Amino acid sequence: MTLILDPDDPTGWREAPGAADRERADEPRGAGHAASDRLTAGLNPQQREAVEYRGQALLIVAGAGSGKTRVLTHRIASLIDGREAWPSQILAITFTNKAAAEMRERVEALLGEAAGGMWISTFHSACVRILRREAEAIGLSSTFTIYDSADQRTILKRIIKELDADTLGFTPASAQAKISKLKNELSDVETYARNVNTNDPNDVMFLEIFRQYTRRLRDASALDFDDLISETVYLFRAFPKVAALYQRRFRHILVDEYQDTNHAQYALIRELTRPVEPDVVAELDAHGVLVRGMTDATGAIPGASLTVVGDSDQSIYAFRGADIRNIVEFERDFPGAKVVLLEQNYRSTQNILSAANSVISNNFDRKDKKLWTADGDGDKITGYTGYSAHDEAQFVADEIEALHRAGVAYRDIAVFYRTNAQTRALEEIFVRSALPYRVVGGTKFYERAEIKDAMAYLIAVANPLDELAIRRILNTPKRGIGPATETSIASFAEQNDLSFRQAMRAADGLGLGPKVTKAILDLANLLDAAAAMLVPSQKGIDEGTNEGASKVSEVLAFLIEGSKLVETLRTSRDPQDETRAENVEELLAQTKDFDRENPGAGLVDFLTQVSLVAAADELDDASGTVSLMTLHTAKGLEYHAVFLTGLEEGLLPHQMSASEPGGPAEERRLFYVGITRARKRLYLSLAMSRAQFGEVSVAMPSRYLQEIPDELVDWKQSPGMANSRGGSQPRALNARRGFGGGAGSGGGGAWGTRDRDLERFSVTKSAAPKTEWANRVTGTVRDNGDLTLEAGDRIRHTDFGEGTVRQVTGEGTKRIAHVAFDAAGQKKLLIKIAPIEKL
Ligand SMILES: Nc1ncnc2c1ncn2[C@@H]1O[C@H](COP(=O)(O)OP(=O)(O)OP(=O)(O)O)[C@@H](O)[C@H]1O
Numbered sequence: 001m002t003l004i005l006d007p008d009d010p011t012g013w014r015e016a017p018g019a020a021d022r023e024r025a026d027e028p029r030g031a032g033h034a035a036s037d038r039l040t041a042g043l044n045p046q047q048r049e050a051v052e053y054r055g056q057a058l059l060i061v062a063g064a065g066s067g068k069t070r071v072l073t074h075r076i077a078s079l080i081d082g083r084e085a086w087p088s089q090i091l092a093i094t095f096t097n098k099a100a101a102e103m104r105e106r107v108e109a110l111l112g113e114a115a116g117g118m119w120i121s122t123f124h125s126a127c128v129r130i131l132r133r134e135a136e137a138i139g140l141s142s143t144f145t146i147y148d149s150a151d152q153r154t155i156l157k158r159i160i161k162e163l164d165a166d167t168l169g170f171t172p173a174s175a176q177a178k179i180s181k182l183k184n185e186l187s188d189v190e191t192y193a194r195n196v197n198t199n200d201p202n203d204v205m206f207l208e209i210f211r212q213y214t215r216r217l218r219d220a221s222a223l224d225f226d227d228l229i230s231e232t233v234y235l236f237r238a239f240p241k242v243a244a245l246y247q248r249r250f251r252h253i254l255v256d257e258y259q260d261t262n263h264a265q266y267a268l269i270r271e272l273t274r275p276v277e278p279d280v281v282a283e284l285d286a287h288g289v290l291v292r293g294m295t296d297a298t299g300a301i302p303g304a305s306l307t308v309v310g311d312s313d314q315s316i317y318a319f320r321g322a323d324i325r326n327i328v329e330f331e332r333d334f335p336g337a338k339v340v341l342l343e344q345n346y347r348s349t350q351n352i353l354s355a356a357n358s359v360i361s362n363n364f365d366r367k368d369k370k371l372w373t374a375d376g377d378g379d380k381i382t383g384y385t386g387y388s389a390h391d392e393a394q395f396v397a398d399e400i401e402a403l404h405r406a407g408v409a410y411r412d413i414a415v416f417y418r419t420n421a422q423t424r425a426l427e428e429i430f431v432r433s434a435l436p437y438r439v440v441g442g443t444k445f446y447e448r449a450e451i452k453d454a455m456a457y458l459i460a461v462a463n464p465l466d467e468l469a470i471r472r473i474l475n476t477p478k479r480g481i482g483p484a485t486e487t488s489i490a491s492f493a494e495q496n497d498l499s500f501r502q503a504m505r506a507a508d509g510l511g512l513g514p515k516v517t518k519a520i521l522d523l524a525n526l527l528d529a530a531a532a533m534l535v536p537s538q539k540g541i542d543e544g545t546n547e548g549a550s551k552v553s554e555v556l557a558f559l560i561e562g563s564k565l566v567e568t569l570r571t572s573r574d575p576q577d578e579t580r581a582e583n584v585e586e587l588l589a590q591t592k593d594f595d596r597e598n599p600g601a602g603l604v605d606f607l608t609q610v611s612l613v614a615a616a617d618e619l620d621d622a623s624g625t626v627s628l629m630t631l632h633t634a635k636g637l638e639y640h641a642v643f644l645t646g647l648e649e650g651l652l653p654h655q656m657s658a659s660e661p662g663g664p665a666e667e668r669r670l671f672y673v674g675i676t677r678a679r680k681r682l683y684l685s686l687a688m689s690r691a692q693f694g695e696v697s698v699a700m701p702s703r704y705l706q707e708i709p710d711e712l713v714d715w716k717q718s719p720g721m722a723n724s725r726g727g728s729q730p731r732a733l734n735a736r737r738g739f740g741g742g743a744g745s746g747g748g749g750a751w752g753t754r755d756r757d758l759e760r761f762s763v764t765k766s767a768a769p770k771t772e773w774a775n776r777v778t779g780t781v782r783d784n785g786d787l788t789l790e791a792g793d794r795i796r797h798t799d800f801g802e803g804t805v806r807q808v809t810g811e812g813t814k815r816i817a818h819v820a821f822d823a824a825g826q827k828k829l830l831i832k833i834a835p836i837e838k839l
């Protein structure tokens with residue numbers, strides 16, 4: 001085993017530390033100075049207690065906006081400021097890289113100096129760092145590739161095809177989900193094989209898929225996202241001496257958003273907080289690792305102190321294996337743990353908090369806690385019912401403009417939704433209104449095909465074993481290497497126990513045509529030449545630096561040139577290819593930035609950084625734009641004004657979760673997370689009809705809306721929705737008809753159906769229909785009754801003006817008029833509720 005120690009850990013050097021380092025390392029630490037007043041000023045007593053507590057385990061449970069993240073930040077600063085810990089002895093885990101960067105900034109601001117060597121990162125980043133250093137121990141190349149979800153599916157697709165597993169109903173997505181779930185539970189192929197039901201063909205097939213998948217990743221020296229965590233846990237369990245280096249190093253471990261950790265992450269924390277046993281301490285000592293002054297009376301190095309903060313009401317990642325029990329059972333797992341409760345909220349107005357409280361109180365199985373603020377009620381919440389997604393989006397855009405005119409910066413406004421598909425209407429309207437906005441997440445830059453192509457060139461250079469990367473670019477751009485050739489290279493590799501890349505070099509002997517053979521060899525040569533550019537000079541090798549090696553941008557430029565990647569796109573006839581060429585050039589520009597910002601870093605560092613970019617990392621506070629994002633991405637963030645859109649049954653709760661056990665409760669927590677992001681203004685909106693999967697359908701308001709007390713919300717409707725037949729229909733009738741669909745079905749119409757659903761699926765305590773509430777939202781909803789329309793009829797629409805009906809399709813409440821408007825062009829309208837009248 002090699003002991004590679006941390007260059008940024010002043011106590012960790014094995015060989016000849018600089019004199020200054022040695023001096024610093026010998027200074028006593030852990031003297032237990034009280035945190036300086038400066039760091040606790042402005043904290044409430046419970047927050048201060050949490051910052052100053054110095055025991056082994058500390059759990060901070062508190063509702064949204066009560067200062068949990070703030071306490072973590074102050075705690076880190078106070079440990080360093082009080083000279084109780086070196087920055088390098090801190091490991092803080094956040095949920096996104098953005099949160100990590102923010103926390104580092106705040107700690108350094110509190111300390112008034114840079115605190116190098118501190119590890120503040122996500123679980124995944126921390127594990128990549130550890131694994132790149134220790135890869136050898138588990139037989140992995142330190143240049144291993146990280147496979148994203150799309151890569152996983154590509155591999156699974158191949159495996160499923162080869163095994164004919166689709167006949168048993170396996171899809172890449174289903175296999176991926178199952179593998180991910182197992183890995184999050186730290187169950188590997190062998191464990192699964194031991195428990196498999198050999199009489200069940202499905203189980204047997206899945207085992208084979210899992211086995212092949214594992215083997216292929218291994219052969220390619222690749223890890224998927226879940227592996228990053230589980231492999232680190234295996235590493236620590238199998239190599240106690242490697243684990244000891246990190247257990248010794250990290251004296252204080254702090255975890256934010258603990259409620260969303262899964263079992264593997266929990267196990268990792270357990271490993272990191274174990275004490276180092278005396279025999280291992282002795283071995284470290286023998287290797288020159290500084291242990292003096294760190295051991296207790298028994299000769300062991302005590303386990304690190306652990307602080308976790310979380311809010312079980314904000315647990316929204318059960319679908320990714322997050323285990324709420326981790327927080328509930330913390331006290332059992334860490335006996336003697338101190339628990340601090342924070343109650344006061346510093347983020348939102350009381351009206352917003354009251355709405356959040358009353359929504360979340362409908363979940364069973366939770367500790368009741370009420371958020372409160374000393375800052376007053378604030379404005380009422382604004383509710384809006386639009387007749388279509390576009391109408392809803394227009395409302396959002398208008399309100400944003402109004403806020404902006406009143407002095408609220410665009411960057412302090414966010415629009416949330418449940419699914420990415422909902423951005424379309426919002427974007428259309430925002431573009432039309434010239435509103436500066438930014439979609440966080442969505443189709444990410446690095447997920448574009450052309451970017452993945454360019455990245456595959458880089459990956460193939462960094463990791464010659466990565467078959468997925470090389471096969472992706474084998475014929476991209478087109479060089480006449482078809483699928484049959486690809487297959488013969490693959491089987492040649494298989495038969496001769498070669499990697500795909502080695503097999504390419506033997507192309508001469510495969511009996512292929514001369515042109516194809518040359519194309520294959522040219523590609524192999526191009527990649528080899530690029531790899532040669534990465535070798536440092538002799539001086540660099542001697543000193544263990546990258547000196548003399550080409551920069552990432554130089555290597556990429558060389559590959560783009562040699563492969564004609566951009567050239568081919570530029571000369572293509574597909575108009576989209578011009579944009580694709582620009583995107584690849586944008587990537588090149590990014591590598592230049594990377595080179596400039598990270599002197600001495602290499603290709604693998606760049607690839608790691610790209611792999612770890614999480615959705616929320618694209619947020620840029622200084623950008624002066626409105627942020628659009630999913631509710632999941634919104635976690636931990638706060639904005640002056642927040643718009644929660646698409647609050648309809650089927651979207652929230654999402655139809656996929658409505659029938660899952662615990663689904664509606666988790667969706668409610670998601671709603672709660674959304675509400676509690678708002679500081680001053682909260683807007684709740686929905687659309688009466690929404691086009692989804694190419695079909696327009698009538699929507700029902702989200703069941704969660706009626707859990708908010710009426711007096712907190714001012715409901716407005718679209719002007720186009722007031723019934724044009726001037727209130728001739730009594731409100732009660734409209735209410736009973738609800739949002740369509742249920743009318744005439746007896747037993748209370750739509751609301752009746754809804755409530756039965758509630759009983760069946762959710763853990764809602766009281767599902768009694770709130771007719772009054774229903775009246776408020778649906779009372780003035782336009783209802784055209786059974787307005788008869790047929791082709792040739794002339795109509796007038798509130799927004800689109802006059803037009804001619806071309807066709808009527810659909811039945812009953814779902815009848816759709818296809819109308820050619822004189823000025824506005826072709827539109828499809830849901831006859832029941834569209835703001836139209838027959839002329
Ligand atoms: N004692 C305090 N005095 C003034 N402001 C505070 C105090 N504590 C927290 N805040 C502010 O309240 C807001 C919410 O704090 P923070 O983000 O730490 O809460 P949180 O509990 O982590 O929330 P979430 O559950 O959403 O992650 C922040 O703007 C923070 O600066």
Ligand SMILES: [Mg+2]
Pocket residue numbers: 068069070256636
């Ligand atoms: Mg927080």
